[in-house]
Amino acid sequence: MIAVLKHGTTPDQTAHLVNWLKAMNLDVHISEGTEVTVLGLIGDTSRVDMDLLKSLEIVADVKRVSEPYKQANRKFHPKDTIIQCGDVRIGGGYFAMIAGPCSVESEEQIIEVAKAVKESGANILRGGAFKPRTSPYAFQGMKGEGIKLLLEAKKETGLPIVTEIMNISTLDLFSDVDIIQVGARNMQNFDLLKELGKTRKPILLKRGLANTIQELLMSAEYIMSEGNENIILCERGIRTFETATRNTLDLAAVSVLHELSHLPVVVDPSHATGKAKLVAPMACAAAAANCDGLMIEVHNNPSCALCDGAQSLTPHQFDELAHRVRLVREAVR
Ligand code: PEP
Ligand code: MN
Secondary structure, eight states: OEEEEOTTOOHHHHHHHHHHHHTTTOEEEEEEOSSOEEEEEESOGGGSOHHHHHHSTTEEEEEOSSOSOSTTBGGGOOSOOOEEETTEEEBTTBOEEEEEOSBOOOHHHHHHHHHHHHHTTOOEEEOBSSOOOSSTTSOOOOHHHHHHHHHHHHHHHOOOEEEEOOOGGGGGGGTTOSEEEEOGGGTTOHHHHHHHHTSOSOEEEEOOTTOOHHHHHHHHHHHHTTTOOOEEEEEOOBOOSOOSSSSBOOTHHHHHHHHHBSSOEEEOHHHHHOOHHHHHHHHHHHHHTTOSEEEEEBOSSGGGOSSOGGGOBOHHHHHHHHHHHHHHHHHHO
C-alpha cells in the first residue's frame, strides 16, 4: 500500500503518521521527493482502513499495490484448486455439470428430474430447499423435508447434491449435503460465511446481485480465513440497467476470476438470463470462456414450477444443452 502525503506536510506530521502505521506492525519506507513525500507500507496491509488513512488531513491519496485477499489469491497459490465432492472433482480441468430444479417440490419431481439429468450427463444434482424469495408470500421451499428428498434422490442416482443455506441455525440439516450453496442475497452475510468457514464442506459461493469481483473474492476470503478452503465461485449475473434479461451475465468475470484466483468458477446462466431460451446459448458461451462448471435449472414441467419456471429447461432441452456444451468444450480444448 502506498500513501502520498500532501505538499507542505511537516516532518513532525510525517513522523507522527509513520509511528501510527508502525504501531500496526507495518514497516514504512519513506521516499521524499521535491513536491511530495510517499510512504510505502510494507507488511500485512489487509487490516489497514484505507478510507480512514485517506481521510487524514495530510494524506493526498492512498493506493493498494497488492490485493486485500490473500488465501483466494492466485499469487500465493498458482495451481488451480480442485474441489473433491464424492467422486466428482471440480476445477483444474474437471468440469461440474450441476442440474436440477430451482426448488424441491415433491419426491416424484426431484427423483424424476435427478434421473433425467444424470442420464444427460449431469454429475451433481441441485435443488432448493430453503428459498430466498423476493416476496414473503411466494413459495419458501420445503426446508428440512426438501433436504430429505434430495438425499433420497442422491441415494437413487448416486449424484452428489448441492442446496442453499440461508441461516446458520439450520446447519445440522446439511450434514449429508455434499456442497452447501450460499446464494447471491447472502454473499455478504459475513457471520454466515465465517460459520461456514469452520466447516470443511465445499461451499458454492454465488456472486451478489450488485457485487464486484473483488467483493466476491473477499467473501471467499471470509470463509477461507476460518480454515475452509473448499470454495467454488459462481457467476450468476449482476443487476444492470438492462431489462431484457433478469440479470446481465458477466462472462468476463470467469476470465478475471481465473486470473486473480485459483478457485474454480461455475456459471449459472439460468438466474443470469431468467429465460429458458437464453440458457443454452449462454451455457455454451460460458463453456467457451473456460468455466469449470455450469449450474442449470431443470424442471419436469416448467409451466407448473413453484419457482423460476420461466428459466427452467425441460429434461429434453437440458439433454440438448449438455450435448452442445460437450461439443464446445472439445472445440476450445
Ligand atoms: C438459486 O440458485 O436457487 C438461487 C436462488 O440463486 P441466486 O442466489 O443466484 O439468486
Ligand atoms: Mn431459481
